[in-house]
Amino acid sequence: MDLFLQNFMNIPSLMRIYPLLLQGLELTVLLALVSLPLSILSGLSVAILYSFGGLRSRRAVIIMIDFLRSFPVLVLLILIYYSLPFFGLTLGSFTAVVAALVINNTGYFGEIFRAGLESIPKGQHEAAAALGLHRFKAMILIILPQAIRKVVAPLASNSLELVKATSIAALVSLPELLRSARVAQEQTYNPTPLTAAAVIFFIMLWPFSHWVSRMERKAIIGRNER
Template sequence: MDLIDTFFNGRVLWDALPLLLMGLGTTLSLGILSIVLGLIGGLALALLRLYGPPALSGLWVLYIDLFRAIPILVLLVIVYYALPFVGIRLSPFASATTALSLVSAAYSAEILRAGIQAIPRGQFEASQALGLSYWSMMGDIVLPQAVRIVIPPMTSNCINVMKDTALASVVAMPDLLKQATQAQALAANPTPLIGAAALYVLLLLPMVRAVGTLERHFAKERR
């Protein structure tokens, strides 16, 4: 067999396409849900770390540092295989979502914290002088500006979450990589893996380009 028949076999790719598209749908569902939950958790952690009770600040720092340090693959194994020993059983999808969301929240918290701290103190003082409540100040004044600052790094974090969904195959979840691996085994040909790689590129390349575009746009605005 030559290179084309081995890695770019059109017939094998066509036969595997239904499996790949099913896996792509699962990957998108997992990635989007994990990103949304990570953003919500990250915002809560950032606010708790900045404005929460001082006595608990070390707890939030510990969470953020721990989940930024632990490899996602290890966390997936713990959630899916270890938690049942303490009576907690999660489906493959729930396990992958939990692991990805926990890690995404830790990274999102640090990104959002940096964005909030980048807002000039005068904005906070002016809000207090106007008599705005804490939630009005954060929702109307601070967070809109902070989000604008952190869009490029936050987009990069979202890309990482989407790429990390490929690790969910270790808990037998039928994501894109898992389906490609099964199609490869059925066809005894690695072409489905090449097809999966192409789908990942088509999914993630626009997001990668968006990061560069946003960074250039905000750099021009700052100048």
Template sequence: MDYLLQVTTHLLQGCILTLQLYVVTLLFALPLAIFCALGRVSGPKALDRVLGLYGWIFRGTPLLLQLFFFYYGLTIFGISLSPFLAASLTFVLNYGAYFMEIFRGGIESIDSGQYEAAKALNMNYWQTMRRIILPQAVRVVLPPTTNEAITLVKDTALVVVIGMGELLRSAKEIFTRDFSLTPFAVAAILYLLMTSVVIRFFRYLERRMAYYD
């Protein structure tokens, strides 16, 4: 029991870093995705092409490769980032690209009559988006957004390749030291707890947004 408590305490320290990266990613990736989606839907063709290229690059290459580029590759250009900053930048841009396409699909799924109704009420573009289109689009995109949010919990384990002491690396260190499967079992439970919290949170949001059905 003492060993289990010791292992759990050590893994919780790595769990804090995992949670920090998770929160930073969502905090910046979601607003980035919304503005990029609006740019693709309503912006000029040149902007749509640039944002399309951004999405193509970050959705079409492995997240692990992107981590290597921002942490190791940028040093070629004289840019040196801390592991956490490199990981944060990578995850924000990567998940921003995925969320962008999700939100773009959600916005385009809204019936054109909604825009006409807003125009009849003398609403400008931003009022239309903020009060009518985006609230309905959010309801549409919640399920795929939930899936990406769950995947993000697990993808944070990739930062071990740039030396960050997150949850999985902490478990590996204890396993190497003690040759015991206990740290992996505890890590699995912690991952399940985090994903369960994410699922329950987004289900709560779905119930709150149900009045748009």
């Protein structure tokens, strides 16, 4: 037990490197705060484009969503950060990570919003038209609020996955939490920083994960009661 504590819960080592971990945590939170709203807005735009499009444009949107969802975010980051400079476009590490996260999650959020919009009965659209509302105004004021209420659980679940995915920043040497923990491990010759990073991730994400699970269970119960 003493050997375990010395290797994985070494308090002197932790006290030496905790500022590095806090710096990494700050960057992880910043990546999430920037990437998440952009991904949601991008996905919502794709879903609305699908709703207003004709048959061909809808097929194009479906193909795009499937393509983005099947493309690993890690591969996207490699292509953006290491390949674009050959075409004359060089992005910084932070921008490249945000771009990879947003592009990848546009597909996921787009499919979630599309499914939500498709679940609204046609009668709602007809009622809005009968009231004289323009199609776009009806979408914003009537259809979209109902759709969002139906997909809150999957939206929250995918948001949680996006926060976890910020760890890909370590690939381009961006000092997010995991990267900072690895640097700290090299400085202390001890895995305690990695243990601390894991604990920080758990403390940060578990309450949100628990909330998401409760919403998903309520959604399942609600569907079964209908």
